[in-house]
Amino acid sequence: MSSVADEGDLTAKATIRNAALRLFAERGHDAVTVREIAAAAGVSPALVVHHFGSKDGLREAVDGYAAKAFDALFAMDEHDLAEMLTGGNSMSIAEMFARAFPHGSPLPAYLRRLLLVNDPAAAALFGRWYALTGRLLDSMTEIGAVRPTEDPAVRAAFFLVNDLALILLRNQVAAAIGVDPLTPEGVARWAKEVTAVYTTGAFVSAPRQEPS
Amino acid sequence: MSSVADEGDLTAKATIRNAALRLFAERGHDAVTVREIAAAAGVSPALVVHHFGSKDGLREAVDGYAAKAFDALFAMDEHDLAEMLTGGNSMSIAEMFARAFPHGSPLPAYLRRLLLVNDPAAAALFGRWYALTGRLLDSMTEIGAVRPTEDPAVRAAFFLVNDLALILLRNQVAAAIGVDPLTPEGVARWAKEVTAVYTTGAFVSAPRQEPS
DNA sequence: CAGAACACTAAACGTGCGTACAGCATCGGG
DNA sequence: CCCGATGCTGTACGCACGTTTAGTGTTCTG
Structure with missing residues (x-):
């Protein structure tokens, strides 16, 4: 709840996307959970879905x-x-x-x-x-x-x-x-x-x- | 329950291993379920565990x-x-x-x-x-x-x-x-x-x- | 300044996963 | 003949997953 600003002045949506990009690249889409992405971005899992619709929507955005x-x-x-x-x-x-x-x-x-x-x-x-x-x-x-x-x-x-x-x-x-x-x-x-x-x-x- | 003999005279254990090898190669370990492997080998999911201990054991065997x-x-x-x-x-x-x-x-x-x-x-x-x-x-x-x-x-x-x-x-x-x-x-x-x-x-x- | 729109969270739900367990045949050795 | 070992199945359990829902602040807008 405090590390949202970790990546400068990025929006939470961009922060989530970046975290997902990094995790997907490191371990593959299937091996990464929405909860992990949310934790890495410093937000709640529900916000990921709120911004991208679903995990697959996030994948498409990435x-x-x-x-x-x-x-x-x-x-x-x-x-x-x-x-x-x-x-x-x-x-x-x-x-x-x-x-x-x-x-x-x-x-x-x-x-x-x-x-x-x-x-x-x-x-x-x-x-x-x-x-x-x-x-x-x-x-x-x-x-x-x-x-x-x-x-x-x-x-x-x-x-x-x-x-x-x-x-x-x-x-x-x-x-x-x-x-x-x-x-x-x-x-x-x-x-x-x-x-x-x-x-x-x-x-x-x-x-x-x-x-x- | 009848396709065990599909691959010639292989044992069920070898059939499971081969099915797992093919599925793992095509889609990756995480994206393949034990139930899929069992279905591809024509056996029950429990037999996979019986022969290999766990999914990870199967992975190691493969x-x-x-x-x-x-x-x-x-x-x-x-x-x-x-x-x-x-x-x-x-x-x-x-x-x-x-x-x-x-x-x-x-x-x-x-x-x-x-x-x-x-x-x-x-x-x-x-x-x-x-x-x-x-x-x-x-x-x-x-x-x-x-x-x-x-x-x-x-x-x-x-x-x-x-x-x-x-x-x-x-x-x-x-x-x-x-x-x-x-x-x-x-x-x-x-x-x-x-x-x-x-x-x-x-x-x-x-x-x-x-x-x- | 009311109120809609937005960003965000906590909690829970349903599903499908890996796995454990009990039981049923088949078979070789005493 | 029996009996432990082996091969195998059906069922069920617990858990972690993606997702839903209800709700709370916060910020635009007229």
Whole structure:
């Protein structure tokens, strides 16, 4: 009853939404109770229902809020596309995540939930990012910055999936290489190696492709 | 009461475990009830508790079963390591998944769940696969099949993560490129493009690395 | 300044959950 | 032949969940 003002001057509704976003991202929708969300937001459970109609309504509100945040990222993406083509310093989705969301933001983890639970909203997001990746690679191929390929669909999916993998497996990668790959230091170290592989390759030559 | 024999000559206990594995993989532990598992296995809910003690006991049994399946994959991995080095036809984890698990197996989806919820078993699995990837790349570097890198830790993580991403984002990739990447046809198409990028790169040159 | 609208709470309700318990067949060993 | 063990079911219990309801201040508005 006193921690409503914990998050600055946010309204109680926004506080509830933020608490739900964080808890949903950490543990999944099913594992979080309305009472927990209310406690985390410092309000009564009934107020959650009062503002959002039901737990599922809250879920939809959180989904919409996250989608808007990701769309903002997407718009920035579109805007920087031309700059990327001319400037030459490419930027991955993971890099944009690291830049756009301050350390500790629950949004990367929420995206992970969405993608791995086969949420339709995440499928739409993936589709848009896939289309963008394809367009970007096409443009870069036209200007000679990227080698042509027989299978541009798979190449675009490969690039996108590699990028998202860093968000999906963030914790495991952090444990493996000793630095969180979504921090500025981590993303720099990661991008350096990835750029090297994407530019010159890693395998020296291909002795054979398929045995039979 | 009659579908116990639906899965051949399996015992009821194994039938329950399989049903739980499939349901857990599809919808997550929390979203599946003991009554659903029992119905899917064609037994009474009480029998689930009788055989596994509790829902959590069932979860542990399923985890152990899945871990054994993944360990078998891992052993095959170790065995094929030398062959890979000499034969030259490299094999990704995703390829081994496609080979080892027949179409429709719930195990890929279960691995996805394990990684999603930051299960310690999944962390251990990731750690072992990461070590294996690092060893493999080291060996291949020694014999001149892979270019040396300043940051072998990140390179190993990059390769592993790209591989796992195909399992994690299987559905989205299937929707994007029009073929399930964990089927023989899909994995062949995917591997061809990935090998090309890993061998010759995709970017023509690197104009700049980091602006400031 | 009356009164509607709004933000919010305490308490309770009904449902579906995991689980416990008692009992019923079937069967192998003394 | 019996009898403990095993596999399995029907029923019921207690609890935690999402949600409802009734009510209390507090704030806009005419």
